[in-house]
Amino acid sequence: MLKTLDITAVRNDFPILNEVVNGKPLVYLDNAATTQKPKQVLDALAGYYGHYNANIHRGIHHLAEKATAAFEDSRKAMQQFVNASSSDEIIFTYGTTDSINLVAQTFGRSFLGKGDEIIISTLEHHSNIVPWQMLCEEKGCILKVIPVNEEGELDMAAYQQMLSENTKLVSVVHVSNALGTINPIKQIIDQAHTVGAKVLIDGAQACSHLEIDVQALDCDFYAFSMHKIYGPTGIGALYGKRSLLEAMPPYRGGGEMIKEVTFEKTTYNELPYKFEAGTPNIADAVASKFALDYVNQLGKEHIAAYENELLAYATQAMADIPGLRIVGQAKQKVSVLSFVMDGIHHQDIGVLLDQQGIAIRTGHHCTQPLMQRFGLSGTSRASFAVYNTIEEIDALISGLHKVKRMLG
Structure with a gap:
């Protein structure tokens, strides 16, 4: 049986997670671009x-x-x-x-x-x-x-x-x-x-x-x-x-x-x-x-199991947002969600989320031929790491609903 990670203790190892962005607690969901560094590093x-x-x-x-x-x-x-x-x-x-x-x-x-x-x-x-x-x-x-x-x-x-x-x-x-x-x-x-x-x-x-x-x-x-x-x-x-x-x-x-x-x-x-x-x-x-x-020390298998929980939760929550489509639904995935929203440019999504302290990545992600394969100029991408939480995903989902209300 996998041990349960103490995510509060994990988060305490990453000083940057205490940052405030635009008056809101930082929600860092850009881990596929780069992960944050624990104080040990x-x-x-x-x-x-x-x-x-x-x-x-x-x-x-x-x-x-x-x-x-x-x-x-x-x-x-x-x-x-x-x-x-x-x-x-x-x-x-x-x-x-x-x-x-x-x-x-x-x-x-x-x-x-x-x-x-x-x-x-x-x-x-x-x-x-x-x-x-x-x-x-x-x-x-x-x-x-x-x-x-x-x-x-x-x-x-x-x-x-x-x-x-x-x-x-x-x-x-x-x-x-x-x-x-x-x-x-x-x-x-x-x-x-x-x-x-x-x-x-x-x-x-x-x-x-x-x-x-x-x-x-x-x-x-x-x-x-x-x-x-x-x-x-x-x-x-x-x-x-x-x-x-x-x-x-x-x-x-x-x-x-x-x-x-x-x-x-x-x-x-x-x-x-x-x-x-x-x-x-x-x-x-x-x-x-x-x-x-x-x-x-954390254990790769424990990290993967926790990240998969975050991915499953976020995937289900995004399914309830009208006009949002996840791009890439392979049977075997890591904790990356790339998505588009009908009638809303991916850059606008990123800007509005940033105003709420939520960091995601937008654009072609240095995969322009892949974007062309799907007929897209780019996507919005949320990617999760071991220090992310269900509450942060809830903040992302709430932010996306706000984007939908404002621009959809």
């Missing part, structure tokens, strides 16, 4: 800068050794969080976008050529579309797109037909940031491997909601961002199978990613440092471990 950031700020790895003094240890402890925490076989398979990046670009610019440039096919899906964030388009323009590759049905689920029969000996890479999102759809990525990975294709999974939206086991999934790459998991912005990771990472050339040149430099020749460092040129984002990397520890 905030204290870790201040602790690093206040007590052991130093550059890492090559220093022999006390501060450098302490900073290096904390930095590498975070890498180990990320390894455990996704169940990679070794911390060497965890590359620190600026986030999911940077991770995908790393794969495109190293694996893609080195191993893909004219006529090779890359498969993505209609659900993709722009970050998992544009790098592949750029690669296709440069290398003459062919980009194919898995369609989605009216519920926002991938057409897996169409995917199966797309796969061929020409398929060299499949790059798909684990969870849709715009609709909340959970994709059947184990099936996607297994089918791709039958034709010899490698698979990259965009895990930006999945990591805060779902258990991730890259070994069980057998994905070749998995990308994620810490700011979606109650951690800092500007830091994330790329998991890659060791054999692939070793075969890939470096992404950037500079300090740390080298073993020896002469004017005649440079030899590159071992994993994972080969891909980490220059002084990294040390403070945010260090604080990331505290975010992961926080999630582990």
Whole structure:
């Protein structure tokens, strides 16, 4: 039996939730864009800068050794969080976008050529579309797109037909940031491997909601961002199978990613440092471990169960608002609700809710092709995290009724 989370205690860990917006208590429902940070993470950031700020790895003094240890402890925490076989398979990046670009610019440039096919899906964030388009323009590759049905689920029969000996890479999102759809990525990975294709999974939206086991999934790459998991912005990771990472050339040149430099020749460092040129984002990397520890302390399964309760409650409550339609009603979803209201622009909805202290996201959510698939310029999106409450959803529903009265 799942334990019951003490949501009051959880909320007390997030100082920003005490903010007042337009004279109203903040109701923060924009968690798919970024989650808020618990004081454990905030204290870790201040602790690093206040007590052991130093550059890492090559220093022999006390501060450098302490900073290096904390930095590498975070890498180990990320390894455990996704169940990679070794911390060497965890590359620190600026986030999911940077991770995908790393794969495109190293694996893609080195191993893909004219006529090779890359498969993505209609659900993709722009970050998992544009790098592949750029690669296709440069290398003459062919980009194919898995369609989605009216519920926002991938057409897996169409995917199966797309796969061929020409398929060299499949790059798909684990969870849709715009609709909340959970994709059947184990099936996607297994089918791709039958034709010899490698698979990259965009895990930006999945990591805060779902258990991730890259070994069980057998994905070749998995990308994620810490700011979606109650951690800092500007830091994330790329998991890659060791054999692939070793075969890939470096992404950037500079300090740390080298073993020896002469004017005649440079030899590159071992994993994972080969891909980490220059002084990294040390403070945010260090604080990331505290975010992961926080999630582990609450328990991912308990977080997911609670968020699913919020999603079910909000879905039912929205059904009672005349003229409101939820976009994306996949059977498997995380706690994201994307919706439109008849005759009311999504931006106007966001503005009126903000006046009531309620923060949601409006627009195309960096998924313009997906919006075009549904004939929309954008949606309003409410996304829930572990610190949200039924009372906050009631405030959202009340706010939407007010929007309906004013503009409907």
